[in-house]
Amino acid sequence: MPSSNRGGETPGGGGSHADGRRVHDHEQPRRPFNFRRRHRSALEWAAAVLFTVLAVVVLVGAVSILVVVLLLQPRAPYVAVRAASLDRLVYDQLGALDDVQISLRVEARNDNAHSAATFSRLECQLAFSGATLVVLRADTFRVPARGALPLAYVAHAQGAPLGNVGSAAMQAALRDGVVPFGVEGEARTRWKVAGLVTINQWTRLACQIRFFWPNGTALAFKCSSKSKFLFF
Structure with a gap:
């Protein structure tokens, strides 16, 4: 009986160690944290937000000018x-x-x-x-x-x-x-x-x-500084 128990332990113990090694072999090594890549991503995100804000400001300004032109119809003297x-x-x-x-x-x-x-x-x-x-x-x-x-x-x-x-x-x-x-x-x-x-x-x-000449009357003429374009 004692001899039988040792024989049983040896296969079981060997199997246990073998399973542990397989699990260890399948684990992936951890990659180091890339600070540069994260910093670059943050800058790209900030730039995208900034350009979006600028585009919105330009669009609002253009719409405001259009509204002023349509409602007030300013004319250059x-x-x-x-x-x-x-x-x-x-x-x-x-x-x-x-x-x-x-x-x-x-x-x-x-x-x-x-x-x-x-x-x-x-x-x-x-x-x-x-x-x-x-x-x-x-x-x-x-x-x-x-x-x-x-x-x-x-x-x-x-x-x-x-x-x-x-x-x-x-x-x-x-x-x-x-x-x-x-x-x-x-x-x-x-x-x-x-x-x-x-x-x-x-x-x-x-x-x-x-x-x-000699009567001094003027022929028909147009003489004006008025421009065809608004504000000019």
Whole structure:
């Protein structure tokens, strides 16, 4: 009997050790914790959140601007020449204008329904064939909402030299009976959108006005600094 018990223990004990070794062989070794990878993942997540927030802010801003444009319909103030006449023209055949006088009716206009506009540094130049004859200016003034302010000018110049090119152009104009004068102007405007956002911008015009001579009436013309685009 004692001999039988030892024999039974030996197979059983060997089996027990063998099972323990199999379990140990199938265990996977633990991988070390990768701090760099986790830190990189956190940065990527933060960047994604930041870009999402920025996209939302831009979208909200764009929608707000669209709502303001649709509801308030802001318009940039502008200046325009509404009428003109050539009152006097004396050319001496020696390359100079002895006497020239042009009457202009300039209008400063503000089509905004909710904001007055301030015009400053208004200046208009009259020229012939590139030679400046007269510079017209105005002090700072204010135009109410949906209002206009007419400005009457009488441009007068004497002894203005034209040079060879200008003289040839004047002789051709007098021969044809139509004398063209160039008008260039600008003004700085200040106004508000929705009563909150202040807009400061320049408005500029450049055109040519042609006059019959000797009667001095102007041919049909358009001379305005109004832009086709909002705010410009």
